[in-house]
Amino acid sequence: MRSAQAVVAQLAVHAGIQRLPVSAHTLRHTFAVYYLQRHPGKLRDLADLLGHESLDTTALYTKPSRDDVAADLERSPLNVCDF
Numbered sequence: 001m002r003s004a005q006a007v008v009a010q011l012a013v014h015a016g017i018q019r020l021p022v023s024a025h026t027l028r029h030t031f032a033v034y035y036l037q038r039h040p041g042k043l044r045d046l047a048d049l050l051g052h053e054s055l056d057t058t059a060l061y062t063k064p065s066r067d068d069v070a071a072d073l074e075r076s077p078l079n080v081c082d083f
Contacts, residue, residue, distance in 0.1 A: 004024045005023060005024045008022060008023060008024045008027060009022070009023070028050070029061065032046060032050060032058070032061040033061055033065075035049070036061060036062060043055060043058055043059065043062070046058055046061070
């Protein structure tokens, strides 16, 4: 796996990505999050794609990010604050 990490790191440098950490793990995580966004409810399929035996492991990708939660709050009719 270190060779995959070396390739990812080299590609990130070549692409000029400096603000965000880039690793094989972050790419895998990003894939999983986007897969679930485009295929809601397909957790078992994602587990198979990622090679997870336990859905508990795959379910970690269903946790919303802080940005997602903030955006949902902004759109909510319950949000009565105008800041």
